[in-house]
Amino acid sequence: MDKVSRSSKIIFAFGGLGKDAMFAMSTIMFFYFVNLIGISAAFIGIMFMVVRIWDAVNDPVMGGIVSNTHTRMGKFRPWILIGSGLNAIILVFVFLNPNLAPDSIRMLVYVTVFYTLWGMTYTLMDIPFWSMIPALSQSQRERENITVLTRFFTSIGFFIISAAYLDLAKFLGGGETTRHQITGLFWLSLIVSVVFFLSELLLVLKVRERVVPKSQEKITIRKMFSLIRKNDQLSVVMIVVLIANFVLYITSNMAIFFITYDIGNQGLFFIFIGLGGVLQVVGALCFPLIRGFLKRKQIFNASIALQIIGFVLLFTNAFVLDNVVALVFALGALVFFGQGLQMVLQTVLLSDTVEYGEYKLGERTEGLAFAVQTFIVKLAMGLSLGVTGIGLDLFGFVAEVDDMPQPQAQATLYAMRVMMFVLPVIGLLLSLYIFNKKHTLDERRYADIVEILKGRGTYDQEAFEL
Incomplete structure (x- = not known):
């Protein structure tokens, strides 16, 4: 009755591959603007943080728009199509170097405008994409x-770009100089934009919503924020996911700097991030197996514990053993595997808050629930980029000169280690406490809620038919 066809699952997941390949391009923008274009790390860090926070604040509004959308194509697919088309075009302009002086007003305005537009257009498709999951099955x-x-496909899309972008930039640009890498990243942005749009177009054409609530009154902006505030389980998951993503992005932002300057071998970056991608995929794929004998809360606790152990031992390896490379990879594996489990969990936990909110508040708002996911991902990225940019600038980071990495002061290297290993542990301990203290929507309670909603006659009959 609630089973989704295999082809629909694969096509939807393939849309995730293109989507996260696009998202991965945003994670290398800091490196592109600072190391290649030569813009101040402090300016880029602060600008990224402000724009991400501004963009994040708009996400619930987009979620409300999605929840109020009623077309022949459904709630979600029109926005996926529009957003992916616009976002693909904007990405190309982000990596189209206008050849202006790095710290000139015109360059700073250009970078700010197109980075802002990239975030806003990505929102147009990201919120409805994840919002479709509760509409596919109950x-x-x-x-x-x-x-x-x-998550398997999104991890592939994300790590193909985030692990290989340096080598791809040199290959597509025809050389290893800064100029060649700038050219190569432009061509990479063009390729990613095409793959991204085609994957979303296939989703729009082939995957349809199946859980269709009966018509309900339009949700105003004021009511929208009230629904988010009153859905206590959504708020709990929101805080936990915010912290988890902050940890993830601090690690990914700092990895290139840590490996290049502290370990002293930039060539290891591709291997390290590639290993991370593989282990996150393995973690995601292991979720159904682990789910067979552990409850969700137990899986969550295990995923956090693995990351904390990994970060603590990485910190010890850095300060006591002076970065034994084999241990960096082995201990990083614990962190990446735990993150893979956690990424699956955060999505399914958010999905469950849709029915919980409908049961408690009388409104079904998939768009709002997953606007929260996009909101917190962007907020976490903005905060992590701000911390990275300000931290590097504050502790005297010296950017590349004539395509060559420069020696860093010992204090700068220590600061990198603290941002890479200590901040994540603090965040993970906090998320562990909040989740175990406040999250109450377990498997049994969710099943009871679904039965109550079916008894109310909330859905059109075709919602439960293949």
Whole structure:
């Protein structure tokens, strides 16, 4: 009754591959603007943080728009199509170097405008993309299967770009100089934009919503924020995911600097991030197996514990053993595997808050629930980029000169280690406490809520038919 066809699952998941390849391009923008274009790290860090926070604040508004959308194509697919088309075009302009002086007003305005537009257009498709999962099935297991497959594909898309962008930039640009890498990243942005749009177009044409609530009154902006505030389980998941993503992005932002300047071998970056991508995929794929004998809360606690152990031992390796490379990879594996489990969990936990909110508040708002995910991902990225940019500038980071990495002061290297290993541990301990203290929507309670909603006659009959 609630089973989704295999082809729909695969096509939806493939849309995730293109989507996160696009998102990965945003994670290398800091490196592109600072190391290649030569703009101040402090300016880029602060600008990224402000723009991300501004963009994040707009996400609930977009979620409300999605929840109020009623077309022949459904709620979600029109926005996925529009957003992916616009976002693909904007990405090309982000990496189209206008050849202006790095710290000139015109260059700073250009970078700020197109970075802002990139974030806003990405929102147009990202919120409806994730919001479709609760509309595909009400079965927890089916949602978990869809989420695991989608996270598998998103991890592939993300890590193909984030691990290989340096080598791809040199290959596509025809050389290793800064000028060649700038050219190469422009061509990479063009390729990613095409793959991204085509993957979303296939999703729009082939995947349809199946859980269709009966018509409800339009949700105003004021009511929208009230619904988010009153859905206590959504708020709990929101805080936990914010902290988890802050940890993830601090690690990914600092990895290139840590490996290049502290370990002293930039060539290891591709291997390290590639290993991370593989282990995150393995973690995601192991979720259904682990789910067979552990409850969700137990899996969450295990995923956090693995990351904390990994970060503590990485910190010890850095300060006591002076970065034994083999240990960096082995201990990083613990962190990446835990993150893979956690990424699946955060999506399925958010999916469950849709029915919980409908049960408690009388409104079904998938768009709002997953606007929260996009909001917190962007907020976490903005905060992490701000911390990275300000931290590097504050502790005297010296950017490349004539395509050559420069020696860094010992204090700068120590600061990198603290940002890479200590801040994540603090965040993870906090998320562990909040989740175990406040999250109450377990498997049994969710099943009871779904039965109550079916008894109310909330959905059109075709919502439960293949």
